[in-house]
Amino acid sequence: MTLGDYALGRFGIEVHHSHLESTRPEAVAEAAHPYYELIYTEGLVSAMLIGTSIRRAAPGEVLVIPAGVRHAHGDSTRGATWSLRFELDMVDGSVRHLFSTCALAAAARRRHLVPEPERPRWRQRFSYLLNELRRDDADEGVVRGLLRSLLQDAARLGENGTDARPAAQHTVLSAVFRYIDENFTRPIGLEDVARAVTLSPSYLTDMVRRHTGRPVHRWITDRRLRAARVLLAETDATVAEIAAKSGFNDTRNFCRRFRSATGRPPRDWRAAVRESTRVRAADELLWGEVVVDRAIEDHGNIRTLAERPGGASRS
Numbered sequence: 016m017t018l019g020d021y022a023l024g025r026f027g028i029e030v031h032h033s034h035l036e037s038t039r040p041e042a043v044a045e046a047a048h049p050y051y052e053l054i055y056t057e058g059l060v061s062a063m064l065i066g067t068s069i070r071r072a073a074p075g076e077v078l079v080i081p082a083g084v085r086h087a088h089g090d091s092t093r094g095a096t097w098s099l100r101f102e103l104d105m106v107d108g109s110v111r112h113l114f115s116t117c118a119l120a121a122a123a124r125r126r127h128l129v130p131e132p133e134r135p136r137w138r139q140r141f142s143y144l145l146n147e148l149r150r151d152d153a154d155e156g157v158v159r160g161l162l163r164s165l166l167q168d169a170a171r172l173g174e175n176g177t178d179a180r181p182a183a184q185h186t187v188l189s190a191v192f193r194y195i196d197e198n199f200t201r202p203i204g205l206e207d208v209a210r211a212v213t214l215s216p217s218y219l220t221d222m223v224r225r226h227t228g229r230p231v232h233r234w235i236t237d238r239r240l241r242a243a244r245v246l247l248a249e250t251d252a253t254v255a256e257i258a259a260k261s262g263f264n265d266t267r268n269f270c271r272r273f274r275s276a277t278g279r280p281p282r283d284w285r286a287a288v289r290e291s292t293r294v295r296a297a298d299e300l301l302w303g304e305v306v307v308d309r310a311i312e313d314h315g316n317i318r319t320l321a322e323r324p325g326g327a328s329r330s
Contacts, residue, residue, distance in 0.1 A: 026158050030145040031098040052080040053099040053169055055129070055137055072096075075129045077169050097141040101162060127172035140165055187212055191223060191231065199238040200262045205231045239263060240276050247285040254281045 056072040144161040209216040243261040258269035
């Protein structure tokens with residue numbers, strides 16, 4: 016089975032409300048996709064195939080399916096379980112470091128249960144995220160803030176009880192992301208990252224691809240593009256200047272990669288961003304507070320849920 020080129024929905028995120036009640040995973044088509052999937056079970060105990068094993072998820076359990084892992088988990092049109100599919104570069108480096116722990120712990124078959132008093136909050140954030148993505152005027156800043164909040168909490172669950180091997184792998188992944196975050200403006204590549212974490216390039220390539228679904232060079236490019244989006248939104252620098260400041264040594268290559276990632280040339284993307292009213296905002300959603308990712312991710316018109324049309328009644 017090959018890894019598919021399935022394209023995620025709006026903003027590179029999809030949310031589904033699923034039942035996951037099938038006790039015969041072999042009856043459901045297996046899938047492996049190049050992005051992460053976070054599953055949260057609300058009530059019913061469920062059965063699913065992840066990798067080579069069948070797991071029964073308890074109420075309130077959080078499971079992570081890393082990129083490239085084959086799985087089957089039932090009919091996505093039914094209710095009681097939430098599925099969140101996303102690209103890991105949708106969030107900043109600090110959350111990627113945390114979330115990699117959760118993914119590695121999931122591979123070790125650890126159970127991560129949300130405490131009962133916190134479960135309504137989990138459900139509400141999933142519901143808000145689903146409703147926001149369905150809106151014609153969906154706000155990417157709100158979407159990113161909700162995603163970041165959910166992944167942070169999932170990562171905290173994953174930090175407890177991991178064994179030595181996943182902990183060691185998490186340390187390496189954290190070092191990789193940290194090195195990229197600190198050096199992406201320089202002409203670095205796979206060999207530089209491997210040297211920094213004292214691993215061979217081939218071993219590092221295999222480990223990073225296995226646990227994140229993409230090779231090291233993709234993470235470098237994605238970090239440069241994220242920096243470029245901030246510069247486009249926050250400064251009046253030319254496209255050529257931004258390409259250089261973001262670590263691209265060729266403006267044409269930068270424009271091609273930027274358009275491939277965002278669907279727009281840099282100038283058009285900047286113009287669209289500046290049509291929106293920018294609001295400096297909070298870091299976390301809770302019960303109708305302002306929802307945004309931190310400033311490096313924010314590039315939209317952020318409003319409180321109460322201020323948005325129909326916001327007060329959403330749940």
